[in-house]
Amino acid sequence: MSNNLMKDRKIGIRWNHWRSLFWWEIWSEELEGQVENYDTLKITKSAKGLSSLFCIASSIITLIIVLATNIVNKPSGIVESILFLILGFLIYKGKRWAIIVVMFLWTLEKFIWVYEAIIKSDYGYSLFIHILWWCLYMHVFYIALKVENLRKKRNIDALANTL
Numbered sequence: 001m002s003n004n005l006m007k008d009r010k011i012g013i014r015w016n017h018w019r020s021l022f023w024w025e026i027w028s029e030e031l032e033g034q035v036e037n038y039d040t041l042k043i044t045k046s047a048k049g050l051s052s053l054f055c056i057a058s059s060i061i062t063l064i065i066v067l068a069t070n071i072v073n074k075p076s077g078i079v080e081s082i083l084f085l086i087l088g089f090l091i092y093k094g095k096r097w098a099i100i101v102v103m104f105l106w107t108l109e110k111f112i113w114v115y116e117a118i119i120k121s122d123y124g125y126s127l128f129i130h131i132l133w134w135c136l137y138m139h140v141f142y143i144a145l146k147v148e149n150l151r152k153k154r155n156i157d158a159l160a161n162t163l
Helices: 005-011 018-023 030-038 047-066 076-094 096-119 125-162
Strands: none
Touching: 030 125, 047 076, 047 096, 047 125, 076 096, 096 125
């Protein structure tokens, strides 16, 4: 196997420990690999790519729920789906502000779902699932934000060194 292919396989976001999901750990070599190979990593191996795919998946799932049921208000569900598609595209383009916005919106949405579950005294499956989904998505968004922050820092440092 070529060195580039081996390197590509080692760089992907690690899911090999349960703490990664709840504490959003990122290993320094993983972060370095994400930054160094920013433009060459496959969409499924890069933090920005996974964040974008998660936004697209959320958008598609929301559209299916909106169109198939009356659980979510149709106009707001469609707007949410479009918004997540746009934010997913902007995240893939490397916009840090889009990652922050999607993290805020994702947290707000899950907070509302959890709040409604508590009001309905549904402390079982529904409450657990929303918290789990929040952790999973935020893990990926957080890593993407760390990658973009490091890239920005390196660009500023490189610019300062040229002056």
